[in-house]
Amino acid sequence: xxxxxxxxxxxxxxxxxxxxxxxxxxxxxxxxxxxxxxxxxxxxxxxxxxxxxxxxxxxxxxxxxxxxxxxxxxxxxxxxxxxxxxxxxxxxxxxxxxxxxxxxxxxxxxxx
Amino acid sequence: xxxxxxxxxxxxxxxxxxxxxxxxxxxxxxxxxxxxxxxxxxxxxxxxxxxxxxxxxxxxxxxxxxxxxxxxxxxxxxxxxxxxxxxxxxxxxxxxxxxxxxxxxxxxxxxxxxxxx
Numbered sequence: 013x014x015x016x017x018x019x020x021x022x023x024x025x026x027x028x029x030x031x032x033x034x035x036x037x038x039x040x041x042x043x044x045x046x047x048x049x050x051x052x053x054x055x056x057x058x059x060x061x062x063x064x065x066x067x068x069x070x071x072x073x074x075x076x077x078x079x080x081x082x083x084x085x086x087x088x089x090x091x092x093x094x095x096x097x098x099x100x101x102x103x104x105x106x107x108x109x110x111x112x113x114x115x116x117x118x119x120x121x122x123x124x
Numbered sequence: 125x126x127x128x129x130x131x132x133x134x135x136x137x138x139x140x141x142x143x144x145x146x147x148x149x150x151x152x153x154x155x156x157x158x159x160x161x162x163x164x165x166x167x168x169x170x171x172x173x174x175x176x177x178x179x180x181x182x183x184x185x186x187x188x189x190x191x192x193x194x195x196x197x198x199x200x201x202x203x204x205x206x207x208x209x210x211x212x213x214x215x216x217x218x219x220x221x222x223x224x225x226x227x228x229x230x231x232x233x234x235x236x237x238x239x240x241x
Contacts, residue, residue: 110155
């Protein structure tokens with residue numbers, strides 16, 4: 013079974029800082045990897061999708077990288093803002109199926 | 125489009141009662157997924173449908189759980205009888221047929237928070 017781990021579980025930073033969220037997975041036979049954002053009491057919003065053949069994806073201040081061989085992905089957030097405060101979840105889809113295997117998330121707080 | 129619509133948003137019930145959660149996927153989406161989120165276990169896939177047909181229900185925890193998709197615009201997740209350990213947030217998500225090639229992402233509903241006393 014694919015295990016997805018996210019470190020740290022929680023993070024608090026002052027506004028303006030650049031930060032990195034980490035995701036590791038045990039099975040490197042992945043189809044793609046996705047980063048989501050979850051706001052309290054809300055559903056999940058997809059941020060970035062990286063196919064297994066890709067190394068990174070960028071959207072605005074967000075950059076996600078993927079290293080299949082080492083089983084790692086990072087989400088880089090540049091110039092953080094209070095509005096970035098949320099839980100960030102990493103999800104891995106294996107070659108063998110359609111299920112997304114989620115990490116438990118990193119809870120981010122950006123203080124003004 | 126209004127997105128994936130789930131109801132009820134909150135449900136409080138007593139142990140032993142039947143619970144029915146409902147989901148309306150985005151129009152034109154061929155795939156529908158039910159996930160459950162708890163603090164202990166995070167997000168887990170329960171079941172998914174393709175073109176209204178259940179494809180993989182291996183994540184359904186036990187026979188007390190059942191899911192149906194009678195048509196392309198409606199799905200239900202039923203728990204009968206409910207137990208306190210079923211307390212969780214249940215999410216429905218949908219995607220179009222590009223999901224099969226990995227080219228599209230899931231769109232999640234806002235979730236149904238279930239509390240079983």
